[in-house]
Amino acid sequence: MSGFEMKALSIHNLRKTYANGFEALKGISLDVEAGDFFALLGPNGAGKSTTIGIISSLVNASSGSVSIFGHDLQRQRELAKTFIGVMPQEINFNQFETVKNIILTQAGYYGIPRKLALQRTEHCLKQMQLWDKRDQVSRRLSGGMKRRVMIARALVHAPKLLILDEPTAGVDIEIRRAMWEVLKEVNEQGTTIILTTHYLEEAESLCRNIAIINNGEIVEHSNMASLLSRLHxxxxxxxxxxxxxxxxxxxxxxxxxxxxxxxxxxxxxxxxxxxxxxxxxxxxxxxxxxxxxxxxxxxxxxxxxxxxxxxxxx
Amino acid sequence: MNYSIALNTILVKEVRRFMRIWPQTLLPPAITTALYFLIFGKLIGDRIGPVNGATYMDYIVPGVILMSVINHSYSNVVSSFYSTKFQHHIEELLVAPVANWVILAGYIGGGIVRGIVVGIVVATISMLFSAITLQHPAIAAAMLVLTATLFSLAGFINAVFADSFDDISIIPNFILTPLSYLGGVFYSVSMLPGYWPMISLGNPILYMVNAFRYGFIGITDIDISLAFGMVSGFIVLLTVFSLFLLHRGTGIKT
Missing domain, CATH: 3.30.70.1560 (Alpha-L RNA-binding motif)
Incomplete structure (x- = not known):
């Protein structure tokens, strides 16, 4: 199978029922092609974050399967994880640590040697316009900067699949548009991107394919252009x-x-x-x-x- | 997959954490134990007389060192891992291709290093009060590392189950401290009346303190091979349990 034909993400009949009995995912199936810029949309509580949580190994699935570039997340978990970079919705880095150390530590978790990690950290922080903040303790950054730190952290190991959970929430319009340009560039360089956002303009301008999830079910899964053409x-x-x-x-x-x-x-x-x-x-x-x-x-x-x-x- | 870089990253992060906040992590044991040595060892100890052939000061030094190691290796892992959960940056580790045993080894390694550093600090303070020397250094060193390992593992398990900061202080305050004080740090079990020597044998810390004391002054109330066997057994048991918890995602995954 060539890299082009391979699915970046393949989800089959994925279910998640939480301990309190809430059924967050009711057997969703979804494919994302390699190289795609894919929008995963849905209202609050629809199941987007649960889906991303399972793909990121933060949430245990009740049943079903997930594979990343052909590697089953259950059976080849560590190998599958090497392909993924995740930027979550909530701030989840050590707020007492400097920006540079946050990125370097993440590079270390991915087994990147120190010298290369330093180079990659500099590249990602410059890409996110954060290089001048590298020695600043992260809790002193603005909300928008913190989100950019998380994108830089997700990119430091050059993932083939980048998952962004509301990357531009709380970011001013100027920075947001600059981030769009960076994400387009990252996608053009071959990284598959899955984006969730409440800014639908963002999804429309960036993404080629789309899935809409609601009440734990996929209610739409199609090409952005053909979806928009259905508007009467x-x-x-x-x-x-x-x-x-x-x-x-x-x-x-x-x-x-x-x-x-x-x-x-x-x-x-x-x-x-x-x-x-x-x-x-x-x-x-x-x-x-x-x-x-x-x-x-x-x-x-x-x-x-x-x-x-x-x-x-x- | 080569895990050495990930393991080193966690270990360095953990050591940097407690070194950065040394006034909270390294200074208090120095002050507390200096007071122990001054009040119990010097002022009161001079009136007690020798215990099993050793001066009272020499008798309590090993126990005080090990008690500090127990407290600090436990509290290092429980507070660090719980904070990691509380601030959600455990997710940085969970999304990365880091094996569970690497996560465990990194945090436990941090606890062991803290325990050893605190042990050295307290031993240095003790030199101001006692001219004690190591009679069996290998035994003392081995028991120090094994004890730090065991209580780091216990701290890790506490952190996994903890849901609040209260949960990480209950066990140290209500279980660990009483067991340490009743573990023969300040007395020999042979000094206890009635059934108390027998009851004390149910306290695992008694075995560790005595084996460690044997390494220093060659005096023990119990068989040190039993102490090593028991501590090693507990370490194996808690390691397997910790890995099981990580595999299940208890306390860290939904």
Missing amino acids: INHFILDIAESLQQAPVIDGFEIEWLNEKTLDVSVPKELGLNKLFAELSNRAITVVSLKNKSNRLEQLFLDLVGTSHAESGS
Whole structure:
């Protein structure tokens, strides 16, 4: 089997029931191709962190199997672990330790000789724009810097599979975009990345494939482009030049009056924006600007999670 | 897989930890034991007279050293491993390809080094009060290392089961300290009345203290081969149990 055909991650019928009886995973199956940038999305408590916990060996699975680049996590645990780098959701490094020592210690756990570990530490800290903070005690770092320390730590052994659990939570927009560029670069260099995030814009712009998990089940597992193409209605906010006292009525479009200068319009895919603009123009209404009411993936996400909730409730 | 780098990493991390906080880890035993030697050994001891042929000061020095080793090897591992759990940086080890025995050996190694360093500190302090010399250095050294190993393992198991900082202080305060004080550190069991010498034989620390004392002054209340056999047996038992706990993920995985 060539490296290209090999699955970076293969999960089969994975179940997890906690000691209190809560069934966090109800037999999920999932494949992630080598080299992919993969989004694992879901609402809070859906099972994302449990899944990542099992892959990272922090949570014991109740049943099912996980393999990393063809190596079974149960039978070849230590070998399988060499391929994974994990950045968890919560800060989990020694806050009394310096930034440099945190990364160096992790390199040591992976058996990297000291000289190489020093080189890799410098590279990863520079990549995360933290090199000037290397001798600072980590508890004195900002929240965003702490998250970047965890990404640097996850990268220090050059993993083939990088798992990022909400890497940009609490990070300002400038740093977040810089982190996206670094992650794209890491992915382009061949590292498979699995990302969980609540910023759906992040998933839409970075990831090629996606799985949505809800109530411990995979409710969607597909290509990002084909998923987005299933969106039948787009929602836009229009700023208009004229002052309107009520929403215009146009066949096929659902228009809500927000204020005299702003309209909320639902545009069915088969009608499109040109038709809307033509109809508004016929009514002497000039559109000054428009924006998406919400991120496209966000609409689909809410639809899928909502559907799943309705099904599980029935 | 070559585990030597991972093992060395854990060991160095553990030693650096207790060396960095030396006012909490190395200074207190120096002060406490200096007080023991001054009050029990000198002021009171001078009035007690010889015990089994040794001056009272010489008699208590080995026991005080070993009592410090027991306390500090135990507390090093229990506090370090529990803090690692509490702050969640145990996860750094669990995600990495580190075998369970390497994790155990790293933490136990840290406890042994702390025990030995504290032992040297207390022995150095004792030289201010006593001219005691080692009659059987190999026996004393072997019992020192075995005792530090055993109580490091016990501290590790305590940390695995602990859910709060209270849980890591209960055993040292309510079990370890009484057993140490009743383990023949300050007296010979032959001095005890009635059934107490027999009851004292149920205290494992008595065997360790006596074997260690034999290494220093050649005096013991018990058979030292029995002491070595018992300590070695306990070490094997606790090692197997610790590895079992790590394999199951007790206290560290959900």
